[in-house]
Amino acid sequence: MSEEAWPYAADSDPASLDAASADFGHLIRRRPAAVCRPGSAQDVAAAVRWAAGRRMPVAARGQGHSVYGRAQAGGGLVIDMSELGAVHAVEADRVTAGGGATWRSVLDAALPHGLTPPVLTDYLDLSVGGSVSAGGVGGMTFRHGFQSCNVVELEVVTGEGEIVTCSASTHAGLFDAVRAGLSQYGIITRAVLRLVRAPELVRLHTLFYPDHRAMTADQRRLLSTGRVDYLEGAIRPHPPGWQHVIEAGVWHAADSPPDDDETLAGLSDLRARAESVDLPYPELFRRLSKLESSLRAAGTWHDPHPWLHSFIPDASADDLVAELLTDLRQEDLGEFGRLLLYPIHPGRARTPLMRLPEGEVAFLCGFVRFPADDPSLTDRLVKANRTAYDRIRAVGGHLYPVSAVALTQADWKDHYGPWWPAVENAKARFDPRHLLTPGQGMFPDSP
Ligand SMILES: Cc1cc2nc3c(=O)[nH]c(=O)nc-3n(C[C@H](O)[C@H](O)[C@H](O)COP(=O)(O)OP(=O)(O)OC[C@H]3O[C@@H](n4cnc5c(N)ncnc54)[C@H](O)[C@@H]3O)c2cc1C
Numbered sequence: 001m002s003e004e005a006w007p008y009a010a011d012s013d014p015a016s017l018d019a020a021s022a023d024f025g026h027l028i029r030r031r032p033a034a035v036c037r038p039g040s041a042q043d044v045a046a047a048v049r050w051a052a053g054r055r056m057p058v059a060a061r062g063q064g065h066s067v068y069g070r071a072q073a074g075g076g077l078v079i080d081m082s083e084l085g086a087v088h089a090v091e092a093d094r095v096t097a098g099g100g101a102t103w104r105s106v107l108d109a110a111l112p113h114g115l116t117p118p119v120l121t122d123y124l125d126l127s128v129g130g131s132v133s134a135g136g137v138g139g140m141t142f143r144h145g146f147q148s149c150n151v152v153e154l155e156v157v158t159g160e161g162e163i164v165t166c167s168a169s170t171h172a173g174l175f176d177a178v179r180a181g182l183s184q185y186g187i188i189t190r191a192v193l194r195l196v197r198a199p200e201l202v203r204l205h206t207l208f209y210p211d212h213r214a215m216t217a218d219q220r221r222l223l224s225t226g227r228v229d230y231l232e233g234a235i236r237p238h239p240p241g242w243q244h245v246i247e248a249g250v251w252h253a254a255d256s257p258p259d260d261d262e263t264l265a266g267l268s269d270l271r272a273r274a275e276s277v278d279l280p281y282p283e284l285f286r287r288l289s290k291l292e293s294s295l296r297a298a299g300t301w302h303d304p305h306p307w308l309h310s311f312i313p314d315a316s317a318d319d320l321v322a323e324l325l326t327d328l329r330q331e332d333l334g335e336f337g338r339l340l341l342y343p344i345h346p347g348r349a350r351t352p353l354m355r356l357p358e359g360e361v362a363f364l365c366g367f368v369r370f371p372a373d374d375p376s377l378t379d380r381l382v383k384a385n386r387t388a389y390d391r392i393r394a395v396g397g398h399l400y401p402v403s404a405v406a407l408t409q410a411d412w413k414d415h416y417g418p419w420w421p422a423v424e425n426a427k428a429r430f431d432p433r434h435l436l437t438p439g440q441g442m443f444p445d446s447p
Pocket of ligand 1: 023024059060061062063064065066067070071072081099100120121122123125126127128129130131133134135136137138182183186187188189402437
C-alpha cells in the first residue's frame with residue numbers, strides 16, 4: 001500500500017471530535033484525532049491510506065447507533081459516511097445505495113416503484129453500511145434471512161485503501177467477509193440491494209399470552225404454517241408483571257383482505273384481547289419513530305442504552321428465557337424497554353460470518369433497555385449483559401454483536417469457533433495492519 005497525501009483536510013474542530021466520540025449507547029467515549037466526511041469511494045480510500053501512513057486506527061460511522069463504541073476510533077480517524085448517503089438507480093429487482101444511506105431513504109426510493117427490500121430492521125434510521133456489516137434482523141428475517149443475505153454487490157474500501165467491487169461471483173472472499181463482518185475487513189461505500197414487490201397493506205395481529213412458553217409455542221406454529229409474512233414477539237414490562245405479545249403481519253391488497261380465522265387458527269392466545277388492524281405497509285416500519293419522538297420529548301433518548309442481543313437455540317429457548325426473566329427487574333428495561341423474541345430459521349441465512357445456533361429454529365433474544373440515567377444502574381446492567389451472555393453461550397447461543405458487552409480476543413475466538421481461522425485469514429488479507437474498527441476489540445494488537 002502506498003501512503004499518499006490526503007487532499008482532503010481532516011476535520012479536528014472540537015464539535016466534530018465530540019460528536020464522533022459518542023454513540024447511541026452513551027456507555028463508551030473515545031475521542032478520535034480527526035473526522036472526515038468523504039464524498040466518494042476514492043476519498044474514503046485516500047482517507048484510509050492517509051491514516052495507514054500515520055498508523056492511526058480507522059472507523060466508519062454511519063448513523064452512530066452502536067451501543068458500545070463500535071464506530072469510535074480513539075486517537076484515530078472516524079470516517080463519517082453521511083456524504084455517501086444517496087440512493088441511486090431503482091431497477092426491477094434491485095437498488096443501488098451509498099454505504100451511508102439509511103434504510104428509510106432506501107425504502108422511500110423503492111416504494112414509488114411498488115418495491116421494498118425483503119428485510120427491514122424495526123428502525124429505519126440505520127445506515128446500509130452499518131447494518132449490512134452487522135447482519136440486520138427484522139420481522140421478515142424468518143423468511144428472507146438477514147439484510148446481509150439480500151445484498152447483490154458491494155463496493156468496499158479495504159484496510160489497504162483499495163476499492164474493490166465484490167459479489168457472490170467476483171471477489172467472493174471479500175463479499176463473504178464484509179457481510180456481517182463487523183467492519184473488520186472493509187468500509188462499504190456502495191451497495192446493490194435486492195428488492196421485492198411491496199404489499200399495499202399489512203393486517204397486523206397483536207396477540208397476547210399468559211407466559212412466554214405459550215407465546216413461543218405459537219411463534220413456532222406460525223413459522224410452520226407459513227401463514228404470516230412478518231413475525232416478531234416481545235416481553236414488555238407491565239407492572240407488576242410482564243406482558244407477552246406476538247406481532248404477526250399478513251401482506252395483502254385492499255381488494256383481497258386475508259381470512260383472519262385461517263391466519264389465527266390453532267393459536268392459543270388470549271383471543272378476547274387480540275387486536276387486528278390494517279396498516280399501509282410503510283407504517284409498519286414507522287412505529288419505532290413514534291417511540292423515538294416520545295423518548296426525545298421525555299429527554300431520555302440520549303440516556304445510556306446497555307442493550308444486549310443474541311440468538312438462542314430453540315431447544316433451550318423457553319428454559320433460558322425463564323432463567324433470564326428471573327433475574328430481570330422492570331427497571332432494567334424501563335417503561336419503554338422490552339425483551340425481544342423473534343423466531344428465525346437459521347438455515348435461511350446466507351451470510352457465512354453470521355454466527356447462529358444449530359437447529360431448524362432459533363430466536364433473536366434482545367434486551368432493549370431504556371433504563372433511568374443512573375450510573376450505578378448502568379454499570380450493573382453492563383455487568384448483567386455479560387452474565388446473560390455467558391449463560392446464552394453455555395446453551396449454544398451466540399451474541400448478535402451490536403451489544404453492550406466488552407469482548408476480548410478470547411471471546412471472539414469462542415464466538416467464531418471453527419470459523420476463527422477464516423476470520424484471521426480474512427483480516428490478514430484485507431486489513432493486514434489491523435486498522436479497521438478497533439472498537440470491536442477483535443484484533444487489539446498491531447501485526
Ligand atoms: C434504535 C435502534 C434500533 C435498532 N434496530 C435494529 C433492528 O431492528 N435490527 C438490527 O439488526 N439491528 C438494529 N439495531 C442495531 C443496529 O443494526 C446496529 O447498531 C447498526 O450497526 C447501526 O447502524 P448505524 O449506521 O447507526 O451504525 P454506526 O454506529 O454508525 O456503526 C455501526 C458499526 O458499523 C460500522 N459501519 C458504519 N458504516 C459502515 C460502512 N459504510 N461500512 C462498514 N462498516 C460501517 C461502524 O464502524 C460500526 O462498527 C438498532 C439499533 C438502535 C439504536
